[in-house]
Amino acid sequence: MDEAPISCFRDQLQFLERAGEVRRIERQVAAKFEVAAVTKRVDPGPALFFERVDDYDIPVVMGMDSTRARIAMSLGTTQTGLIDRYGAALKEPLAPVEVATGPVKELISTGDVDLLRDLPILTHYEQDGGPYITTGLVVVEDPSRGIRNVSYHRMQVTGPRELRILLLPRHLRRLWAEADERGEELPIAIVIGCDTAQRLAAATWGASIPLGLDEFSIAGALKGRPEEMVRCETSGVRVPANAEIVIEGALLPGALKSEGPFAEFTGNYGGVVQGQLIRVDAITRRRDAIYQGLVAFTAEHMQLQGMPNEPVMRNAMRQILPETHAVHITPSGCGKFHAVVQISKRHESDGRDAILAAFSAVRDVKLVTVVDEDVDPFNPRDVEWAVSTRFQADRDVVIVERSWGNLLDPSTYGTKITAKMGLDATKPLAGGDQFTKAIVPGAAELDIAAYLTPSL
Ligand code: MN
Numbered sequence: 001m002d003e004a005p006i007s008c009f010r011d012q013l014q015f016l017e018r019a020g021e022v023r024r025i026e027r028q029v030a031a032k033f034e035v036a037a038v039t040k041r042v043d044p045g046p047a048l049f050f051e052r053v054d055d056y057d058i059p060v061v062m063g064m065d066s067t068r069a070r071i072a073m074s075l076g077t078t079q080t081g082l083i084d085r086y087g088a089a090l091k092e093p094l095a096p097v098e099v100a101t102g103p104v105k106e107l108i109s110t111g112d113v114d115l116l117r118d119l120p121i122l123t124h125y126e127q128d129g130g131p132y133i134t135t136g137l138v139v140v141e142d143p144s145r146g147i148r149n150v151s152y153h154r155m156q157v158t159g160p161r162e163l164r165i166l167l168l169p170r171h172l173r174r175l176w177a178e179a180d181e182r183g184e185e186l187p188i189a190i191v192i193g194c195d196t197a198q199r200l201a202a203a204t205w206g207a208s209i210p211l212g213l214d215e216f217s218i219a220g221a222l223k224g225r226p227e228e229m230v231r232c233e234t235s236g237v238r239v240p241a242n243a244e245i246v247i248e249g250a251l252l253p254g255a256l257k258s259e260g261p262f263a264e265f266t267g268n269y270g271g272v273v274q275g276q277l278i279r280v281d282a283i284t285r286r287r288d289a290i291y292q293g294l295v296a297f298t299a300e301h302m303q304l305q306g307m308p309n310e311p312v313m314r315n316a317m318r319q320i321l322p323e324t325h326a327v328h329i330t331p332s333g334c335g336k337f338h339a340v341v342q343i344s345k346r347h348e349s350d351g352r353d354a355i356l357a358a359f360s361a362v363r364d365v366k367l368v369t370v371v372d373e374d375v376d377p378f379n380p381r382d383v384e385w386a387v388s389t390r391f392q393a394d395r396d397v398v399i400v401e402r403s404w405g406n407l408l409d410p411s412t413y414g415t416k417i418t419a420k421m422g423l424d425a426t427k428p429l430a431g432g433d434q435f436t437k438a439i440v441p442g443a444a445e446l447d448i449a450a451y452l453t454p455s456l
Helices: 009-018 034-042 068-074 082-091 171-181 196-202 215-223 299-306 309-317 350-361 380-390 429-435
Strands: 022-025 047-050 060-062 107-109 136-142 147-152 155-159 162-165 186-192 228-231 238-240 245-251 257-259 273-285 324-329 338-343 367-371 397-404 417-424
Touching (some): 034 047, 068 196, 082 309, 136 196, 147 171, 186 238, 196 215, 309 324, 309 338, 324 350, 338 350, 350 397, 367 380
Antiparallel strands (some): 107 273, 136 186, 257 273
């Protein structure tokens, strides 16, 4: 397996800075709204390094993974090679190794911890309920089953040592529910300052990601070297030794408390809901730690959320249609709801079967557009062209009623279930020459810069 040019967050930041992909902000900015405002205006531009945030001794990095190009180069591949690279990592994970200590242990606070005093935790949107940790990877271990889980959650700061977390019905929610049943705390760690591989792996779910598959083993495979893990100070949970900051604590059993509102990936506010409580027991960090933030409903959010599910969807689809090529979960579909899949059509029914296979692979997806191999699924103009010239609504649409959707999708309001729609925009096999895409000979291969004389 190829090695990626990066091994941790800090490595990736330096790598991207050398590539000219990072801009530094020297002036002092506020953790409340101002970091998010600059990030939003620049989106999806260069990564941003905020050197001075309020009076914190910790700078803040935003938008490191805002573009597909940066994600690909950080993993040592190309934008089109990304899906193969990730697909291979899912099939052949690489288990982490434990090491005695690492940079994340340079400073250890157990007694005197105050989240908002110690860390530049950001407040993002106008109506958000307060400061939120948005890109902390939540790590939990279940020693009795020998499993670890790593996942993304929004976490609201509600006290010096208290967070409230939203657990949608996925792996961590299940592990918490089991502990809750026994009336026990569930030790967790929140890892801040993570590289592309760790972030993508934590964001991956759906078919082929069972509970028990350690997301850090996907990250290791993506980088071509195993993650090095160190043990927490206050529990047996293990975390990447090269992280910037780790918050240690426990998910508490029992009563839930109000959490929210919080502007979600949909660009709407997820209202006040009932969240689990986290008690914070310790913070460990690098001496010169860098805080990593993420503004919901930005390009970075869409990339991290959408891209990992592309190989999941393709791996599943290939069991039905081996000639499934590219899959694109589009940023404009909130990085979750809309997919374009590209197939080589061999039978007249392949387009419809592709739609059903795609829906069964990633449950949040509610619009699938199927295109032929002469259409670029990453180019919205090309995709709409295929729909406008190869699709008829009475013949080529598949609708699945009353299916599972995403609980944060506002359009499911009142029902919490969703309808799904597939558009078969592949050309009919019997259609003949009228569907041949017109090309100009040589146009695709031209070195166009050699033709365009700069004007004065
Ligand atoms: Mn999991």
